[in-house]
Amino acid sequence: MAKRTAVKDAPKDGINPKQPCPCGSGKRYKACHGAPGGATDVIVSRPFEGLAAECELIALREFVPSAVVKLPVKDGREVTLATVLPMAAAGLIRGDDVPFVGLQVQTRSGDISRDLARALQWAQKAKTGDVLPVVGPDNGDDPARLQDLLDVDAEITPVLHADFIWWMPEGTEPTGDVALSLERANAAILPTERLDAPGVKAAYWVDAGDKAHLRWVRPEPEEKLLDAMARLAARGELDLGEGSRYAGSFRAHGLLVPVWDLDREMHAREWAEPAEALGKRLLEALASDEQLSDAERRAREGLRGRQITLR
Template sequence: MGKSARTKARDTTATTGEVGPRQPCPCGSGRRFKACHGAKGGAPDVFVSRPFEGLPSECDIIAMRELVPAASAPLKLKDSDRSVTLCSLLPVAAPAMVRDSGEIWLGLQVQHMYGDPSRDLAAVLLAALDAEPGIVGLTSAPGEGPRLQDLVEGDTLDITVHEGFNFWLADVEDTSAMASALDEANAAANPTVRLTSVEAAYWTSIGSKEHLRWVMPEPENELLDALARLHVAGKDDIAPGSRFVGMFRAHGLLAPVWDLPVGTGAEVLEEPAKRFADDLAAALADGSELTAAERSARSGLANRQVTIR
């Protein structure tokens, strides 16, 4: 995505003229703007650039939606004691499933894109609360209504990263009918581990490469300043042989990415990640003007941003 498109993607809404008609729509649908939110009578919903702000563990929710193949976390509802579990991905990318036990599973990685994932999640959740066991989804934009922030409470989520998707069948007695689909899903899931020393940082192995991807909550401009300071100070390595390669932008936040030597694994990253977090906090608190070298580094970092969706 070019610099102009990245700037526009930070806006709260997307309307005709703000994004070039042939550029990707900021809603993340994968379609060009002219065929999505820029189309007359097309996608009518307002695009929200930071839809998960205010939810518990916002950064982890973004990671579960964009980076992590198999993870889950219980949600606590404000006005119900119904058991609800937020999942990265459900079978057939279902928006929600009501289990035979009555428990509701809510999926983050789904096919529909209506501009505000939080409102979509809330609409699916409300439908699931009144549904019989089975798959629950959306067939059209949810329209006006609450967002997930209005329905859940708590400060943090208890994230569990699964080795595969066997948790889908945790309460199913006869799994033979789904064995083939489960094997296929497990084969496509890259090994992923959530670090425990810091929030929302995930090690993953993708074929012949390993990465650390870390969703950070700080405002973009302040975070870029701080990362530039660390780069000039030689403090942006996360482990021996690692390389800071750039950042994803996802749902209004930045996710720095490091390439790691093959064989690094997750465990050895815990202490360096904590040290980096401490250095980053100090850099964020530094209110002085950037030096010429730091300004140059910041410009380079800004040019290494890409959008996941």
């Protein structure tokens, strides 16, 4: 079985009861794993660790609105992973017999990887029209995790959509609750594009209305990444050129996600080359084993204090 990284019960671990629960449910800790009588399973703080697709999965889980990708399943029926399904279902078999599992779901489980594995196993056996609203509780055994069911070395390239019409088979009109859910989901979409450039992975341009952002899920350990970013910041190189500025970062499922503000008048593809150049600078800085200078240490403290919240 894949290695698990756990976060134990608060408050002795230092989890702020008012902060989002590390399980990824979207609820505050005090209303989820920290609630009296709440979920008691161990929280896996880095659920996708060990998968080459880890960074992309985090992006799809946290901020990409509408996207699908074929999962690199080792054996059995091919299943498509979707950012979100109608009614936030954990899984469904579309009317044309295409099986889907949803990534953006409400859960009180402490291990998103385990829940996804259960949904994947369900989708491989379910019939056309079947829906899995939520993943059920543990049955007491040692269940599979996503790392056990997928080719761990396989990378993924999600296909992004401007709406959620792919919920329906081609030529089919939505009705009832599905139509309402589709309308609401389409209204909430922020235009999003995946940057396509050599060495640039899990980097997404997002149009937030008043400005655009680049959100880039990085695979490096947080402390090592902060050191590298501090080296660049001290040299004035932690940006993507004119029309950009480093805004801050947030943590998601064990990894750090730096964010840059961008001039929204520029198209997403215009940021691909600057992102490639920034990625090269980061790799060079990551390779350095020299101690940080005074200026770099000050820059590092500044970076550490610039935590942001997604809206």
